[in-house]
Amino acid sequence: MKQVHVAVGVIVSDQAVFLTRRHADVHQGGKWEFPGGKVESGESVAQALHRELQEEIAIDTLAGIPLIKIEHDYGDKQVILDVFIVDQYQGEPTAQEGQEEGWFMLTDLRDLDFPEANVKIIDALEQYYQ
Numbered sequence: 865m866k867q868v869h870v871a872v873g874v875i876v877s878d879q880a881v882f883l884t885r886r887h888a889d890v891h892q893g894g895k896w897e898f899p900g901g902k903v904e905s906g907e908s909v910a911q912a913l914h915r916e917l918q919e920e921i922a923i924d925t926l927a928g929i930p931l932i933k934i935e936h937d938y939g940d941k942q943v944i945l946d947v948f949i950v951d952q953y954q955g956e957p958t959a960q961e962g963q964e965e966g967w968f969m970l971t972d973l974r975d976l977d978f979p980e981a982n983v984k985i986i987d988a989l990e991q992y993y994q
């Protein structure tokens with residue numbers, strides 16, 4: 865079974881979170897996601913977070929606050945999501961790969977269609993900001 869280590873950024877500004885929607889033809893396609901991607905070999909998680917957020921949404925991450933680490937088995941794929949809150953960054957988040965994008969209030973995240981593993985991210989966010 866393939867297991868992938870993923871760096872995930874929760875981009876927060878004024879109680880709102882920036883999300884992108886996964887392209888229809890990829891794993892967990894069509895669902896909303898926190899931007900991020902696979903940690904490459906020889907790279908730290910922090911480096912992966914910085915690189916992925918540059919590539920996917922064109923921001924420069926100034927700091928990442930560790931929020932939660934989640935192991936999840938989708939059946940066809942096992943993921944380890946290393947999730948960071950990113951509330952200090954330069955630039956304006958903009959989807960670079962043609963994905964749908966948007967800002968959502970923290971309190972509205974529960975209603976969105978996310979990959980299953982993300983339920984725990986949303987729980988952790990509620991705790992962090994309560």
Ligand SMILES: Nc1nc2c([nH]c(=O)n2[C@@H]2O[C@H](COP(=O)(O)OP(=O)(O)OP(=O)(O)O)[C@@H](O)[C@H]2O)c(=O)[nH]1
Nearest residue numbers: 870872891892897898899900901902941943979981982
């Ligand atoms: N980025 C991201 N990935 C997530 C989230 N939740 C979740 O289960 N995943 C899973 O974690 C994996 C992340 O891979 P990815 O597709 O973003 O990786 P990547 O950017 O390096 O993609 P690439 O292989 O096209 O370069 C996918 O299997 C995806 O389904 C999330 O909120 N954000």
Ligand SMILES: [Mg+2]
Nearest residue numbers: 899900901902
């Ligand atoms: Mg990605």
